[in-house]
Amino acid sequence: MARVRVLVGTRKGLFILTADGKRQNWKIHGPHFAGWEIYHAKGSPADPNRIYVSQSTGWHGQVVQRSNDGGKTWETVDNKFAYDGVPETHQWYDGTPHPWEFKRVWHFEPSLRDPDTVYAGVEDAALFKTTDGGKSWAELSGLRTHRTGSQWTPGAGGLCLHTIIEDQQNPKRLFTAISAAGAFRSDDGGKTWKTITKGLNSKYIPDPTAEIGHCVHRIALHPSKPDTVFMQKHWDVMRTDNAGDQWHEVSGNLPTDFGFCIDVHAHDPETVYVVPITSDQQHFVMDGKLRVYRSKTGGNEWQALTKGLPQKDCYVDVLRDAMAVDKLDKCGVYFGTTGGQVYGSADAGNTWKALAMNLPSVLSVEVQTLK
Amino acid sequence: MIRVELPPHLRTLAKVGAEVQLEVAAPVTVNSVLDALEAGYPMLRGTIRDRGTLKRRDFMRFFACQRDLSLEPADAPLPEAVAKGTEPLLVVGAIAGG
Numbered sequence: 001m002a003r004v005r006v007l008v009g010t011r012k013g014l015f016i017l018t019a020d021g022k023r024q025n026w027k028i029h030g031p032h033f034a035g036w037e038i039y040h041a042k043g044s045p046a047d048p049n050r051i052y053v054s055q056s057t058g059w060h061g062q063v064v065q066r067s068n069d070g071g072k073t074w075e076t077v078d079n080k081f082a083y084d085g086v087p088e089t090h091q092w093y094d095g096t097p098h099p100w101e102f103k104r105v106w107h108f109e110p111s112l113r114d115p116d117t118v119y120a121g122v123e124d125a126a127l128f129k130t131t132d133g134g135k136s137w138a139e140l141s142g143l144r145t146h147r148t149g150s151q152w153t154p155g156a157g158g159l160c161l162h163t164i165i166e167d168q169q170n171p172k173r174l175f176t177a178i179s180a181a182g183a184f185r186s187d188d189g190g191k192t193w194k195t196i197t198k199g200l201n202s203k204y205i206p207d208p209t210a211e212i213g214h215c216v217h218r219i220a221l222h223p224s225k226p227d228t229v230f231m232q233k234h235w236d237v238m239r240t241d242n243a244g245d246q247w248h249e250v251s252g253n254l255p256t257d258f259g260f261c262i263d264v265h266a267h268d269p270e271t272v273y274v275v276p277i278t279s280d281q282q283h284f285v286m287d288g289k290l291r292v293y294r295s296k297t298g299g300n301e302w303q304a305l306t307k308g309l310p311q312k313d314c315y316v317d318v319l320r321d322a323m324a325v326d327k328l329d330k331c332g333v334y335f336g337t338t339g340g341q342v343y344g345s346a347d348a349g350n351t352w353k354a355l356a357m358n359l360p361s362v363l364s365v366e367v368q369t370l371k
Numbered sequence: 372m373i374r375v376e377l378p379p380h381l382r383t384l385a386k387v388g389a390e391v392q393l394e395v396a397a398p399v400t401v402n403s404v405l406d407a408l409e410a411g412y413p414m415l416r417g418t419i420r421d422r423g424t425l426k427r428r429d430f431m432r433f434f435a436c437q438r439d440l441s442l443e444p445a446d447a448p449l450p451e452a453v454a455k456g457t458e459p460l461l462v463v464g465a466i467a468g469g
Contacts, residue, residue: 035380059430059464060380060418076384076414080422 009038009364023346047115054105077134084141109164121161140190155180168223180215196244222269232262250299261323270298284315308352321364336362374459399454434461
């Protein structure tokens with residue numbers, strides 16, 4: 001029978017939740033790396049036993065862990081993320097030039113095809129790649145040295161590259177998203193990049209339709225339909241059907257279109273999930289109710305999913321990397337909260353169950369569907 | 372042998388006890404001790420000082436013989452008691468965070 005492994009990165013360690021394919025009875029393993037912030041952990045699609053973990057603290061900086069046995073044992077791999085050449089400057093909060101400085105890895109994206117190849121999205125925003133399982137990292141500097149790079153400005157959370165998507169059908173195509181620069185696409189394996197921000201409208205920047213400056217919180221796509229990409233922006237849920245060349249808003253009837261996470265159903269490219277958050281000033285769900293919203297029409301028409309989720313006195317947030325879907329026949333959906341809860345649905349969001357209630361604040365959730 | 376006492380997170384990371392002992396050629400300095408430490412325990416690279424600049428990380432401190440040596444030049448000789456191994460060099464995480 002198939003099994004599911006959920007990797008939960010928290011402010012104080014990594015937790016691994018496991019269940020069989022019914023997804024009713026869950027075991028919690030961990031904490032691994034207790035006391036460290038785990039911004040992200042993700043397994044390789046090419047070898048599910050291979051897992052990469054971003055481990056950091058303010059004291060000791062960045063450590064990278066790798067497992068070759070599904071999280072039973074771990075080894076440290078290289079943690080040197082050196083910018084290519086002489087790093088110049090990006091724009092600081094006060095408008096002055098600020099040197100690029102590595103702070104942490106926000107996201108690991110293991111290659112769809114090779115367990116030794118992994119992309120890393122870091123703060124200050126840059127894209128790195130390893131082809132030797134993490135023994136060494138090299139920057140794909142075409143992104144950071146994009147002609148707009150010197151104007152990129154951090155959002156409140158830092159200048160972070162938080163989303164990396166590899167196109168399953170076209171190995172040369174990559175998408176990335178950076179807060180608060182925008183979204184970018186490469187069609188040559190990461191050597192050169194173009195901004196994909198046409199159609200975005202952000203009232204919090206001087207020119208709302210500028211090429212850069214949009215605080216993109218997350219982008220997601222279905223592997224079978226890679227030209228259709230969904231975006232949760234600071235405000236607005238957006239959609240493109242030409243790989244980012246033009247976006248249009250699909251917030252529709254959402255109670256608020258501020259939010260962080262967004263994901264797509266494993267088997268239906270037009271079914272999308274978001275968790276609306278009250279506002280940029282109030283980073284918690286609206287009205288004390290934890291509601292996932294699902295659109296089965298690729299946006300605009302959204303339905304609140306509430307069964308099994310707290311509907312009063314709930315004031316948690318769900319961060320950008322804290323939602324994921326499994327690939328079982330009935331698609332499972334999972335998300336973690338800043339209150340330390342992990343919720344899962346074994347029926348595509350119709351009903352929910354708390355898989356863990358009292359973990360540290362959740363930073364990231366990834367799911368592995370195991371055979 | 373030079374004695375180095377590590378903070379708890381780094382003991383776990385390096386899979387060692389509170390104190391490690393290192394062979395360090397003279398002159399014994401913060402830099403030469405950390406060079407030896409990182410050579411013996413490569414997983415500690417970057418966790419006490421920056422991988423590129425070798426600058427002490429902001430929230431790390433170096434104490435020995437009841438003195439804070441954090442702001443001393445990293446190539447300055449350490450106290451004789453540390454060089455002789457009668458006192459440890461303490462690598463300490465500063466009070467920070469929640």
